[in-house]
Amino acid sequence: MSNELAPQISQNVSPRAGGLDISELRIWFDTPAGPLRAVDNVSLSVRDGEIVALVGESGSGKSVTALAALKLISTPPGRFVSGSVSLNGQDILAMSEHDLESIRGTSAAMLFQNPRGSLDPSFTIEEAFLETLSLHRPEMKKAERLRYIEQGLRQVGFNDWQRIAASYPHQLSGGMCQRVSLAITFACHPSLLIADEPTTALDVGIQAKVLFLLRQLNQEHRLPILLITHDFGVVRAIAHRVVVMYAGHVQEEGDVEEVLASPQHPYTQALIRSVPDNVRDDESLYQIPGTPPNLVDPPKGCRFADRCDHVVDRCRNELPELETLSETRAVRCHLVGPEKGDA
């Protein structure tokens, strides 16, 4: 990640009734071997004006958590076992598919890792834009929609917006497609943006540009964003708050600056050490040894125990609670806490 995006963001975020609240959510997938506990008692919230990063290695349960925010899990094989999801005060899990269709894209919009996948290859960008606007902004007149397209494409940095509008997705690069997707998504005035690894498939230079745009939308419009990433460099670049997830559990959460300055959970420490920017030239990039546990038969203790440098017997036998350390900080580790000293 480029350091030009180092955090300069105000931390003054005032809570309001809106935003996203996920509480004690459990989502399992039925597999031939038994239920796979993808998301296991996860709580997280995103408030007005806030960028919250959900970070963790592949398979941690980040995408499943994000999809649950709009009840986009296929059931079966998925199963909402317990917990709740509230979006702008609405109980998402109790809503009918018909009602959900009307809020997807407006109450919360999603931006995915593969920008081409979310753009229809048979539509020009203008056609795709018009289609989305007619669905979500039916009150708009044609001339107004065209102005909107210009404004939207300019906002994501396309001064030659007419050329982009007339193009098909295959005529644009991945980064350009992602910026277009962002413009189309944002044009529907979502009250929350969920971006699932939006920069992972892009070159480093383009990554920085897309992250910059996300931060700009957040700052100018107080757009709350749930940003999913496996990369602490991305967290450092734009997020206010971070939730660290591993094997279906939240392991640590807190304000980004605080977590970066003193990560408490050994998993968070390892993730931070594996970011290229944190490695001096003479060190090779740290890789967390081992692999995540099987979530069909998870360990009874801490799910990170097998890969942890600080493991003690208790870690293998007893699941640590997610313990609150301060108003914004919580950690799930037997070795961390007010009386236990640092791990």
Ligand SMILES: Nc1ncnc2c1ncn2[C@@H]1O[C@H](COP(=O)(O)OP(=O)(O)O)[C@@H](O)[C@H]1O
């Ligand atoms: N449709 C599905 N059927 C079975 N298992 C699934 C399904 N979707 C996700 N999973 C499993 O749920 C776990 C979490 O997946 P995911 O949320 O995609 O991880 P992440 O986004 O953190 O990489 C993984 O073990 C994954 O294999």
Ligand SMILES: [Mg+2]
């Ligand atoms: Mg994912």
